[in-house]
Amino acid sequence: MAEEEANLETIMGLIINGGNAKSSAMEAIMAAKTGDFDGADAKLKEADGFLAEAHNAQTGMLTQEAQGNHVKVSLLMVHSQDHMMNAITFRDLAGEIVDLYKKLAEK
Structure with a gap:
């Protein structure tokens, strides 16, 4: 049972950190949109x-x-991997959007 608890803790960490990463990336876009590039x-x-x-x-x-x-694959584990992949993709796109705002501000 200790192994299942450890896996659950890891899974929840993936979900939480993935969600936090996506939120921070969105905040970066919003900061860039207002011209706050250091904040972005x-x-x-x-x-x-x-x-x-x-x-x-x-x-x-x-x-x-x-x-x-x-490790037993559960729906929660699949969900955590989905969170991770979405967060990674969102972070990559946020970086590109921030760069676009920077270039627009130069003109």
């Missing part, structure tokens, strides 16, 4: 920190799987 860059860096936390948790589960300790 800080929010993108914050999003990267949340993604790094999530990645570290995910790596632990992947290592466990690679060592032959198969």
Whole structure:
């Protein structure tokens, strides 16, 4: 049961950190939209920190799987992976949008 609790903790960490990363990326876009590029860059860096936390948790589960300790796949685990992939994609796009706002501000 301790292993299931540890996996649940990891899964929840992925969901929370993925959600936080996406929120920070959105805040970066909103800051850039108002011309606050220092704030936008800080929010993108914050999003990267949340993604790094999530990645570290995910790596632990992947290592466990690679060592032959198969983890039971649940709907919650799939949901956590979905959160991660969406957060990564959103962060990448937010960086591009912030760059576009910066270029528009130069003109």
